[in-house]
Amino acid sequence: MAITSQATLKSAIEYAQKFAIDKASATAEGASTWHSLWNVAGSPGAGINPPTYAADSALMIPTRLTLGAFPIQNAGGSDSLRLTRADFFKVSTGSLIIYDRLWHCSLLVTNIITTQTIVGSGRPINRGNANGKGVELWLEVYTAPGATGATWTINFQDAQTGGVSAATYVHPANAETAGQMMPVTMGYGTLSCQYPIDFTCNISSTAAGNIGITLLRPIVTIPLEYANDYRELGWVQTALHKIEPNACLAMMVQCTATSTGIVRGEIEICEG
């Protein structure tokens, strides 16, 4: 039943899906960096590394059924899922970001300067606006690359402008930490990111590493300003943010230190 009033919202919350979250602490790069909880043990259980960029795989588009995702149930009929509550505790301060993991791959290496073409480019994102409007492009480290500074360029399809755009990330002269996520600023005039096309390093980092591309849409950011304290966002704070059918809900931490700290909490998702 559509949520149109306090009464229908109350009823929807009464039957909300509830998920307990418990993620172990992970070693992070440090303050002002982002760290993925995708492969971190806990609840939901750790995911696995995404498919290689070099093989076309339907698994490049993770869903609610993918190992590592919150096991949400899709809404019935024409209803939508809505985030009604996010209640989190964290051992260290920082911010927790819940997002829909729309597309991912791994096994890009950083010790060659030839272009690595993504075979799964024929699989554009397929949730929300399928043209990729609002989709963010991130790099995710599965194995640390080398410590030689370089510029990494990702070409991607911008379906809103109809062209190919380029985004660059400056890899510093120290290796990123496994699990680190790096936001990539997309080029001037970019309006969307539908799928990545290729990845090129201008200089070898001297170690292969294992880098992936993750496309995502953010859903909510939970500020955790005090260590060992809870922060709760109710339905007013979450603005009843819509969750797309089959969403692969995942989490990352914006860090204040070299560990993410244990993350515990609950989320509630209602239907209407």
Next chain:
Amino acid sequence: MGYTTIDDYIEALCASTAQYVRATKVSQTAEGAGLFHSLWMAAGNYPSAGATPPAFTADTTLLRPTNVVLGSIPFTNPAGGTEARLASLEACGVTVGRVILYDRVWHCSGFAGNTASTQTITNAVNWPVNRGTANGVGVEPFLEFYGAIGVTGSTITLSFKDPADATVSATYTHPTNPESVGQMVPMLLPSGCTGVKYPISITLAPSSGTLGDFGITLMRRIASVPIQLANVGDNFDLGKLGFPKVESSACLALMVLCSTTSTGFMMVNTAICET
């Protein structure tokens, strides 16, 4: 339709017309604590960097940016008979400060810092503010720096039409060190003045000594959210925001009230719904 009850608010949040955008902006070199810095031309996602506004001599409709101008946060106009309202604003950055979301209702560039002659906006009367109250009530004038001007102290005078169609002025004391590129300087309105309908001219006394490039930006603030701790954002909901209206065609943009000499990488989530 409007907004009269909590039910209306809930219905609007759950309607298919709700819009969610996260703007990401890279850090900018700022002038320092307590000063404003524009993110209009900062690289980022949703939006990417905007372009330098038209010159004050351009006499163009582009003096009034809208939601389709590159650099504005993506925003789809509400359907006829409804209003867009900001339901949630989250900001998280790596540097402490305050993020301000505003509607950029008018802008220009191209004023020179090395002349004491009055620089008059071409046919300014043709381009009054046209969003919100069209007579400019509540509109704030800022100077925005696209190229640094000189090191000679100067009084910069902005002449403008106020909502009552009187020609009035506001002044800014340019110090003996140049403003940073991207810095925004508020022009305080004279006593009794309630806004700006359109700007008329800029005059420096004396010349700052260097050409530079600065412009006038007229804005209506919509909301702001503090980043009180680095890497720990904040979330402002309906109650804290006051459910402010977002005008149709609004050119949504960001600026930062800085705590230091950089703005810091930041992510700003907006939820806008129709009522």
